Amino acid sequence: MATEELNPNHYPAQRAAKVVQHYLNTRYGSPYKVFGLKKVYSGKVEDVTDIGVKYKLDLLVQEMIENTTVRCSAEVVFARGENSSQVQVSCEELLKINTTAQEEALYQQYKIQRNFLSAENLPDNYGHIEPDMKPLWHLGAVASSFVMLNESTENTLYNMARVANVTQLATENEQLKFDYHVLLHDMVSQEIIHWKLLVTWSPPEGVKVLEMKKLPHCHNCETLSDAS
């Protein structure tokens, strides 16, 4: 099948690149490491029989907390007939971003705290997040990336709009555990989609999502309590 050169600013390359962002967050993200898409330099697309559509991209990702940028090359395959994608990325520089100290400090702080954490509306209506809530917001963005990666197709462009609610839960092991209610925004449909996530994190294990559940769309709800 013929390979077609893509305009890097047009939506096909941009949507595929967004999937790379989600993938990187699932692999490397943490309360102190969240990736965004900065720029697509070039892209190619190929229709592969029996497999799907394969995008090859040259892009710049940005770690959003420290504003570090890293150039990557990536392949994204949108499987035919499925709402799924396979991603392979190569960006060695990524591994040089070291957030171990901050992560350890946060982990210890959360471990020894007597009361379980909870927060809602990160950010609030004015875009504000209390500084000590920011790691929970970052963790929510990373956890959301697991959903966004799973849900992404050539016809979606996902971002996390807000953490509606996060509650820390008890655990039997070394992992910290959180219950998240997040709002995702799909740019293409302009819809806000609610998801509940059961999330664990520790510096050695990274972020994991144990359970994810899409909540039904409540059109005329006045309060969050109506949304279940």
Added chain:
Amino acid sequence: MTLGVVGLCLVVLLSTVGGRAERVEYDYYKYHPLSEISDWMDQTARDHPDIVTKVDYGKTHELRTISLLKIGLNTGEKKKAVWMDCGIHAREWITPAFCQYFVRQILQTYKTDPKLGEMMENLDFYVTPVVNIDGYCYTWEDTSTRLWRKNRSPSPEGCNCIGTDLNRNFDAHWGMSGTSFNCCSNSFGGRLPVSEPETQAVTYFVGSRKDDFLCFLTIHSYSQLVLFPHGHPNFTDPGHNELMEVGLAAADAIRRVHGMNYSVGTPADVLYAFTGSSQDWARLQGIPYTYTFELRDKGQYGFLLPEDQIQPTCEEAYSGALHIITFAHDKTFNGAMATVAAALWTVLLPVGVSTLL
């Protein structure tokens, strides 16, 4: 529910008027509820009576008044015009903030900036800070309503959800692409084109003056884009190349302010195909330079852009908007002057030659 929303917006207005308000500098770098924006519009018109008039030009579904500020030096002649609207989508709070900033900026600088002074003389600026007033009020109710997008029209027959996406409701290839016919969708384009009172207000006001308008700018968020017609995937504007060139120059102007990259193109190329937009409708009326701005950011905060980003976002967008407006102005006015000069030479030259002879 409707009465409650109207009540909420009204109560805030009354408490502002009732108190003995001291003159406080308006904070352009905070988000303001509708009552404060209305007061600001009245105050601005009072502060600059020679050049600012508040014009009421429609009603929303919940019967709130849609208003704009008409800004320009009164020359007694019919003038060419620039249109700018913000807040078509309720949750895009940065956009009403930008319209207010734009007004403040031109009023503050036209006396000292010769180019802007010239444009104030030759043009009238029509700026609507919030088109979708009902939707905007609704997003101020509480955290669960903050991400509302559409207006607040009741559900049509046979469907059970509120609201029409106003930027799918204009009469421009209506319903052909990127529009849902399910009233529960966030891109529901209405039962019919121009079915919504808000769309009707803009359509009637601009439509009845369409030959006056050089420039139509409609402001949205988020994605950092400068868009131009058309949203339909198979329809290319005859002026596509020039629109692209001017758009790219506007994006350069934006980048020079704070280094932010805005991509340029038609929605069908850089975002997603969709029809029924205000920009496409304006272009089909013959308005030459019509653009949609999608302001900051690219998804990190999205619609919930922090207040500390209002100032830099407004500064860069102002630079981009001014570039397009200046281009449209100069093409019309300096281009006209060049034509007059050429005509004058044509008359003078034969006279000079015959004299020599």
